[in-house]
Amino acid sequence: MTPVLRARALGKMYKQRWALTGCTLDIPAGHVTGLVGPNGAGKSTLLNLAAGMLTPTSGTIEVCGGRPGSGPAQLAKVGFVAQDTPTYPGLTVADHLQLGARLNPGWDDALARHRIKRLALDPARPAGKLSGGQRAQLALTLGIAKRPELLMLDEPVAALDPLARREFLQDLMDAVAEYGLSVVLSSHLIADLERVCDHLIVLVGSKVQVAGEVEDLLAVHHRLSGPRRDLSTLPANQHVISASHTDRQTTLLVRTDDPILDPAWSVGRLSLEDLVLAYLSRPAEPGHDHRPAREVVR
Amino acid sequence: MIEFHLDDRSGVSPYLQLVQQVRRALRLGLLREGDRLPTVRDVVAQVTINPNTVLKAYRELEHAGLVTARPGAGTFVTATLADATLTAAYGPLRQDLRRWLAKARLAGLADEDIEALFMTTFQSATQEDIA
Amino acid sequence: MIWLTWRQFRTQAATVAAALVVVAAILAITGPRLAVLSSAGANPFLTRVSAADSVLYYGSTALVHLLPAAIGVFWGAPLVTRELELGTHRLVWNQSITRTRWLATKLGIAGLAAMAASGLLSLAVTWWAGPIDAAAGASGGESFPALISPLIFGARGIVPIGYAAFAFILGVTIGLLARRTVAAMAITLAVFAAVQFAVPFAVRSHIIPAAEQTVTIGRTNVQSFRANNSGQPQELTVAGPPGAWVLSNETIDSTGHAVAVLPAWTADCMPPPPGQARSRPNAPAAQACFAKFADLGYRQRVTYQPADRFWVLQGVETTLFLALSALLARLCFWWTRHRLT
Secondary structure: OOEEEEEEEEEEEEOOEEEEEEEEEEEEOOOEEEEEOOOOOOHHHHHHHHHOOOOOOEEEEEEOOEOOOOOHHHHHHEEEEOOOOOOOOOOEHHHHHHHHHHHOOOOOHHHHHHHHHHOOOOOOOEHHHOOHHHHHHHHHHHHHHOOOOEEEEOOOOOOOOHHHHHHHHHHHHHHHHHHOOEEEEEEOOHHHHOOOOOEEEEEEOOEEEEEEEHHHHHHHEEEEEEEOOOHHHOOOOOEEEEEEEOOOEEEEEEEOOOOOOOOOOEEEOOOHHHHHHHHHOOOOOOOOOOOHHHHHHO | OOOOOOOOOOOOOHHHHHHHHHHHHHHOOOOOOOOEEOOHHHHHHHHOOOHHHHHHHHHHHHHOOOEEEEOOOEEEEOOOOOOHHHHHHHHHHHHHHHHHHHHHHHOOOOHHHHHHHHHHHHHHHHHHHHO | OHHHHHHHHHHHHHHHHHHHHHHHHHHHHHHHHHHHHHHOOOOOHHHHOOHHHHHHHHHHHHHHHHHHHHHHHHHHHHHHHHHHHHOOHHHHOOOOOOHHHHHHHHHHHHHHHHHHHHHHHHHHHHHHHHHHHHHHHHHOOOOOOOOOOHHHHOOOOOHHHHHHHHHHHHHHHHHHHHOOHHHHHHHHHHHHHHHHHHHHHHHHHHHOOOEEEEEEOOOOOEEEEEEOOOOOEEEEEEOOOOOOEEEEEEEEOOOOOEOOOOOHHHHHHOOOOOOOOOOOOOHHHHHHHHHHHHHOOOEEEEEEEOHHHHHHHHHHHHHHHHHHHHHHHHHHHHHHHHOOO
């Protein structure tokens, strides 16, 4: 499948500090991709680069086959709901739909009106008087009714209460089911994304730590627990992501494409959250820890 | 019609949970041949899940020969797992298990001990089979 | 985009439009009265202008000066900064429209409105004050300032259009750089005011080299004396040509050098202080005094911009401000494309 987003050695520097470095990625089309990482890891930077809000300092990025923000046709292909879902406080809900209709050639007015009706948003209400959840839904409506190939959302649910969060994601998934658009959404909480993502990118310290399809990632990561042992005795094809020891027991989180044969281990399944947390708390790899971005993020 | 639910804490991936729920329903006779599975959008709305995950689960069920997708109409159950011979075996096995449980309790094992013993034995037996 | 720009801009536009209508109505009601008064051939027309009309004359002139500043502060500065502060630029830039077109539409609509508002107000005031301005030019600027003098020049004709365009784009530019509405408003006001004060003397007076004339100092043409605290005269001025903008007015001695301080004997030329007229019958002394000016070769040198250069200067200055506005607009486009996030 052709990637909907392709980054090669992408980097962005703000005033002497790298917000993103050496980012090489392919996000396949037709997926819901979760972009996970702690605050300041570079998630927003990556999304803003992809939306053309920022220009890269180094490397290249291609979205839906074009350079981000390069023209009206490119902008029409990509929807972006920025962090905190900005809306015009003085304009009404109906005004926002009008705005979308006037500024987007592919605008689906029936879809927008239907959504607003279903969400029970009063069209005459100014956006400044909506709740956070309603504003997010309005911004999402603008993003979906634009009918983009790729919809990106930067921390869309961070400011929402659990119920609004669930409704927002439900609506997003409904749009994915109906229109088959590709979605990239970021969050610093994996729990928000666990159910809805089938592709995952973990970004820590301005670098991509792991990326891939959720099923594949879950299939190659295992939790091993057994009698205490030295890590150097492990087979070469098992990469330790995290390890903890007590005086009798060793618990490992390993990545391997091959089955675990050693009968001394009891092998456990990982939840996506365990997997992500292991990567988030992983100490810097030797040889990689001298990059300037590391200190900044930590 | 089957109603799906997801357990975030189980460690089982959402798509596998869906597959398992259909299989269990088939096994217990809750789903019978000719029944229609909920549409992808229904499942998405029900459990807030990625539609691709639902599609994947349905594809897997189709691959296993349990369901068939009819374009425009939906996905229908075409086989059952409630095998008569298997169900016949349930009774005696359950009785054996009951007897074993009573023995374990008599030996002074608490519920948690019984569960741990069963799970470790089950796991090591499964692993020996794989190896 | 035109729709959105208008939707965001309409309240501000309506406020200014309403104010203009009120001003225009007042001027329309009072204007004909002035015209009748002047065409009636009332000899010293200017002395018969009522106090109320005087207030209107200076008030409307001030208004034409203030409108561009208000446009810069209330239309220009918030135009982009409000979007940046609310984060709404991130909403609108992710519709299918480039930043360039977004800015071009905003600048186009609000900029043209600014020029139109200022132009219309200037037109109304120029029409209303026409009789007074004409008479003031003929009379030599005693009771009302000449049309070409700095106070009036900037509030008549077409320059207010240039000022409005400049003030508006100045506000936008400062807003883009400062990214804070309130700060941008304050800086815009300060910079625009500085430009308005500097331009007449630093630029306008040099656009065309000033005319110069040297006249003998006589009783009829001396306009004023300036004396120090002890009543000793320091310098004097003579009347310039009618309707001219006098730039310098200095006394020169027989060698052609400017006199810094008038000699002590010139005290005799000074008119008596008010209230003491009778105690000092000094008419003969004054005559002798003025004669002494001629005898010793003192003359008065006046540099000025003549009244008939009014429209040339208006044209040049308007072009200048429009060119400056275009430059700032280019900076805005560049900054929006490359520096704004």
